[in-house]
Amino acid sequence: MATLIDGSAVAARIRQNLRARVDALAAQNRPVRLDAILVSSADETAAHVYAQNQARTCKSLGIDYALHELPAVASQREIVQLIRRLNTDPNVHALMVHMPLPPGVDIYTVRAAIDPAKDVEGVSPANIGAIVYEHTSLAPCTALAVMRLIDETPLAGDAIKGKRVVIVGASDIVGKPIAAMLMGREATVMSCNKFTDDLPALAREAEIVVAAAGVAHLVTADWVKPGAVVVDVGIHRVPVTGDPTGVKLRTVGDVDADSVSTVAGWLSPVPGGVGPVTVAMLLANVVAAAATAAAAPDE
Amino acid sequence: MATLIDGSAVAARIRQNLRARVDALAAQNRPVRLDAILVSSADETAAHVYAQNQARTCKSLGIDYALHELPAVASQREIVQLIRRLNTDPNVHALMVHMPLPPGVDIYTVRAAIDPAKDVEGVSPANIGAIVYEHTSLAPCTALAVMRLIDETPLAGDAIKGKRVVIVGASDIVGKPIAAMLMGREATVMSCNKFTDDLPALAREAEIVVAAAGVAHLVTADWVKPGAVVVDVGIHRVPVTGDPTGVKLRTVGDVDADSVSTVAGWLSPVPGGVGPVTVAMLLANVVAAAATAAAAPDE
Numbered sequence: 001m002a003t004l005i006d007g008s009a010v011a012a013r014i015r016q017n018l019r020a021r022v023d024a025l026a027a028q029n030r031p032v033r034l035d036a037i038l039v040s041s042a043d044e045t046a047a048h049v050y051a052q053n054q055a056r057t058c059k060s061l062g063i064d065y066a067l068h069e070l071p072a073v074a075s076q077r078e079i080v081q082l083i084r085r086l087n088t089d090p091n092v093h094a095l096m097v098h099m100p101l102p103p104g105v106d107i108y109t110v111r112a113a114i115d116p117a118k119d120v121e122g123v124s125p126a127n128i129g130a131i132v133y134e135h136t137s138l139a140p141c142t143a144l145a146v147m148r149l150i151d152e153t154p155l156a157g158d159a160i161k162g163k164r165v166v167i168v169g170a171s172d173i174v175g176k177p178i179a180a181m182l183m184g185r186e187a188t189v190m191s192c193n194k195f196t197d198d199l200p201a202l203a204r205e206a207e208i209v210v211a212a213a214g215v216a217h218l219v220t221a222d223w224v225k226p227g228a229v230v231v232d233v234g235i236h237r238v239p240v241t242g243d244p245t246g247v248k249l250r251t252v253g254d255v256d257a258d259s260v261s262t263v264a265g266w267l268s269p270v271p272g273g274v275g276p277v278t279v280a281m282l283l284a285n286v287v288a289a290a291a292t293a294a295a296a297p298d299e
Numbered sequence: 300m301a302t303l304i305d306g307s308a309v310a311a312r313i314r315q316n317l318r319a320r321v322d323a324l325a326a327q328n329r330p331v332r333l334d335a336i337l338v339s340s341a342d343e344t345a346a347h348v349y350a351q352n353q354a355r356t357c358k359s360l361g362i363d364y365a366l367h368e369l370p371a372v373a374s375q376r377e378i379v380q381l382i383r384r385l386n387t388d389p390n391v392h393a394l395m396v397h398m399p400l401p402p403g404v405d406i407y408t409v410r411a412a413i414d415p416a417k418d419v420e421g422v423s424p425a426n427i428g429a430i431v432y433e434h435t436s437l438a439p440c441t442a443l444a445v446m447r448l449i450d451e452t453p454l455a456g457d458a459i460k461g462k463r464v465v466i467v468g469a470s471d472i473v474g475k476p477i478a479a480m481l482m483g484r485e486a487t488v489m490s491c492n493k494f495t496d497d498l499p500a501l502a503r504e505a506e507i508v509v510a511a512a513g514v515a516h517l518v519t520a521d522w523v524k525p526g527a528v529v530v531d532v533g534i535h536r537v538p539v540t541g542d543p544t545g546v547k548l549r550t551v552g553d554v555d556a557d558s559v560s561t562v563a564g565w566l567s568p569v570p571g572g573v574g575p576v577t578v579a580m581l582l583a584n585v586v587a588a589a590a591t592a593a594a595a596p597d598e
Contacts, residue, residue: 108434112425125428126411132427132475135407162494170482176431179478179490183469188501189490191478195461196487 002230002264004272005152007145011276014148015061018280018287022062025290032290033064034120035086038098039079039105040072047098057279063286066092076105080113087115093293094120094286117292120285123173131177134184138285143177145277146210146231153229153266155208161186166203168192168219168254169212174233178210199223211254219255227265230255233274301529301563303571304451306444310575313447314360317579317586321361324589331589332363333419334385336396338378338404339371346397356578362585365391375404379412386414392592393419393585416591419584422472430476433483437584442476444576445509445530452528452565454507460485465502467491467518467553468511473532477509498522510553518554526564529554532573 022032038051055065068082079101086092095118097110111119116126122140130137150156155163165187169175175191182189190206192199194213203209203223211219212233224230234254239246253270261267268274321331337350354364367381378400385391394417396409407424415425421439429436449455454462464486468474474490481488489505491498493512502508502522510518511532523529533553538545552569560566567573 108432111432116425124425125432125434126415126423126425127428128431129424129427129429132479133407133410133424133471135424162492162496164496170485170488172432176479176482179482179488180431180475183475183478183490183492186469186492186494188492188495189469189478189488191482191488191490193461193482193485193487195485197461197463202487 002261002267005149005266005268007268007273007277011280014280014284018283019061021287025294030294031064032287033066034058034094034286035066035092036096036098037068037082039070039074039101041100061283072102076109079110083113093118094289096121118289120282120289128177131180140173140177141278141281142174143181144281145274146178147181148277149231149268155229162188163207164188164205165208166190166192166206167210174212213254215254216252217256219260221259221263224260224263226263229266230260230264231268232270235270301560301566304448304565304567306567306572306576310579313579313583317582318360320586324593329593330363331586332365333357333393333585334365334391336367336381338369338373338400340399360582371401375408378404378409382412392417393588395420417588419581419588427476430479439472439476440577440580441473442480443580444573445477446480447576448530448567454528461487462506463487463504464507465489465491465505466509473511512553514553515551516555518559520558520562523559523562525562528565529559529563530567531569534569
């Protein structure tokens, strides 16, 4: 049976370390704060619940949380104007924009408007490009989490050089940045998608499979080389099997954990794998941005 | 025998098209200009010859060329200050920095200082990140040239979806950006390097091989699937075989063209392949940057 990579434990260790750094910054009269922009949407309740959870998580580490709400009718221009105002506000050092944005708003324009030094989700083009240059910077949190979890396995650090990694899915802020990070580590990186011929056979040759396709239970045991590392990035809510009411839901990933865990050597499960580490990486970026702002001279 | 992809002919077509666009901008009283920074180095003659050739190439398209020279003792701070001055100069719309830079100067810092809207070599982190987002932008010229040459083959456009592409070499401004561009095209992208196990066998399964390793004649016939597309990005000066004086040199690539052309379906040769198209792509970026500046309101 595969060893489960305990993302919750990894996240707890990261948070503990961050708590100490937040306290140290606060002692220098440099409170750490996350500013988040939330544009109201049809699914208003879900977004607010998410923001409230985020505020609570921040508070538990001593991080302040400032939510900037815009009405659902907000235009792209208004969103960008708010970002620009927060970019130049010396009290703001960590800024993120909650998804989804209203229809008609160009996500790229919004992401590109965020000051890269404050972009704690690591989604501005400059921060994505910094990954390609292997430059220490604020990188996308999910991609950072995947790398962090691989580093919990025997393929940590330099051991990954030359190893085959199959990434299933090539999305802009998950699959592609992970690929760029792994190229920086000198792995043999195979970026695959729904057009890839005989993907299971290709995955079966890989020492690492990163499942980021957004398809529940896509990766089954026949995709996995015995002993391989499997990192599950997917997150889906599906009905519980056998529930006659059909209303009970459970969280599953892109990996069919029941079958894959009989073949893989290491498995990052869902829930309890990439998810909590991604949240911890966002907080790590917040603290890093605050520390950088504290180190830079006031302007 | 492989069909040779005629990079010189492709470049000539691009230049013809650019000439018309330069004339159209000039007619709107918007002269097109390339500003280049050259920091003197030990190999001063070579850099100046290159700059003179570049000036001549620009002139042939009606593009002005302004060379900004700094002494070899120029510090990183001085180079960045010059870039910042040119960033804010409304007469400058296309800016590049010649390599190499003096020892001790951080290339990333220099590249990151260039205004992405004027960065015609496409090397600023924001422009590299824009590739990941598939956002129309100024991209690295060599990567653009490789994509342009693939588009001369039957795997042009959508035909590349799901096709296996092996990229040999993962450098920051060639191998990695090409990988990101190909992911955007939904190819199955395999980024390989010197640590990759049995690279010839992997390459032999690919419909496209992009050779960008910086090793002369690395890719031989046994690396190539019959009928595959092979794009040679390497450029090396090697002694002419059989020359008793040993001083005669010829230009070769990363591909052993003699053997590979007996197996490949399409081959982009060296010289006459990626090289001239890369130069044309730089000029295309210059014209694009000038056109964007002309379209934007004066500030």
